[in-house]
Amino acid sequence: MTTAVARLFCDxxxxxxxxxxxxxxxxxxxxxxxxxxxxxxQWQLAVHFREAPEQAALRALIAVAAGDAAAAALSIEQVAPADWVKESLSRLQPVRAGRFLVHGAHDRARVKPNDIGIEIEAALAFGTGHHGTTLGCLLAFDALAKRRRDTPIPPLKGEGRHRRPSAAVLGGRTPMRKHRLWRSEDRGGVTYQRHDPHPARYASHPPPYRGRDKKILDIGTGSGVLAIAAAKILSARVIAGDNDPVAVEAARANARLNGTPAIAFVRAAGANARIIAAQAPYDLIFANILLGPLLRLAVPIRALAAPHARIVLSGLLPSHANAVLAIYRAQGLTLERPLQIDGWTTLVLRRGNKHRPGRG
Structure with missing residues (x-):
């Protein structure tokens, strides 16, 4: 129950x-x-406390992050007891991350037909997508889920950058009959690129982490947002762990609320739990946790990853990203894409097709 609220009006x-x-x-x-x-x-920062905070310490934290003027402008008031989580989250706007819309029960009507809605029960929230780390993971996952693993078509003999191949070069075939040629211009000149016009080819090459025989792992699941997102659009087995038993129960409740009760939620610290290792290897791994655990889990995460697996790491400040990347590169993982959202960094890594022993 809330007994105090700290407020700051700012940009x-x-x-x-x-x-x-x-x-x-x-x-x-x-x-x-x-x-x-x-x-x-006008924007507002609101911090709802269960017990009255130490004002000097709180103002010192504000000063470190936003300066002395913001610390002086902070107001702290005593309030009547209330549901402190619901009171705060009821004011939050839905969060859009690609096709996903993370929202509370009060914003169900704002989910559009083409949205993938994820509803987080206010009384059970341990992560609502508003934080830059969770938002970065959702954006990275949305991009990954749209991919198709289509093999590049090798260039034909005589197919050059500045000229269109003739029917003779294509073995007597008309260029537009089997292989459409797409013309693009850039500063380097004109390029003709061959594309397979048959959409069935793309359906036969889904992302390497999609399929009923695939497995997805969410380390430090919190409210279960990432696990729920994966379960909603990928027909794969999803396993999610957290070392907080309250968070695990909250995530289970959120999964039922979103129609994804098949997610296996387990209480586990990190990636070394026997129940997680028994289900390995995993084709997609989320680890939205703190810097220390991310560094310690480099070797276990690499061991859990299947060939061609993607690993999405978050919970990093930009100044820490290079150190984390170096540790994971030492395990044979490569950087595929970095994202920076609201002052936080998310890294999308890829494991190769061979089981290369890491150094750790």
Whole structure:
């Protein structure tokens, strides 16, 4: 139950930055942080506390993240007891990440027909997609899920950059009959590229992590947002673990709420749990956790990854990304794509097709 609320009226970037910073710094069981647009378009940071905070310490944290002026402008007031999680989350707007829309029960009507809605029960929320780390994972996953593993067509003899191959070069075939040639221009000149016009070819080459025989692992699942997202669009077995038993129960409830009760939620610390290792290898792995565990789990994560697997790492500040990347590269993983969202970095890594022993 809320007994105190700290508020700061500021611009949107400051509100979002402070909400992320305080959520990472303060004890999550004692408070909940939110940033939202209020009446008149002005943004507000609101921190709901279960017990009255130490004002000097709180202002010091604000000063570190946003300066002395913001710390002085912070207001702290006592309030009547209320459901502190629901009170804060009821003000949050839905979060869009590609095709996904993460929302609360009060925003169900805002889910459009083409959206993939993920509803998080306010009373059970341990991650709503508003934080840059979760948002980065969702955006990375949305891009991965759209891919098709189509093998590039090798160039034909006589097929050059600045000329269109003749029917004679194609063995007497008309160029447009079996292989359409697409013309594109850039500073280097004109390019003709051959594409297979048959869509069935793409359907026969799905992403390497899609299929009933594939497995997906979510380490540090929290509210289960990433596991639910994977279960909604990939016909694969999803296993999600967290070391917090309350979070595991919350994630199970959210999975039932979203029609994905088949997700296997387990209480497990990191990636070394026997129940997780028994299901290996995994074709897609999420690890949205803190820097320390990410560094320690490099060897176990590589061991759990199947050939061609993708690994999505988040929970990183930009200044820490290179150190984490170096550790995972030492395990034979390669960087496929980095993302930066709201001051946080998400890394998409790929494992090769051979079981190369890592160094660790």
């Amino acid at each position: 949107e970037p400051t509100a979002r930055r402070l909400a992320s910073y305080l959520a990472e710094t303060l004890e999550p069981n004692d408070c909940v942080c939110s940033a939202f647009e209020g009446d008149g378009g």
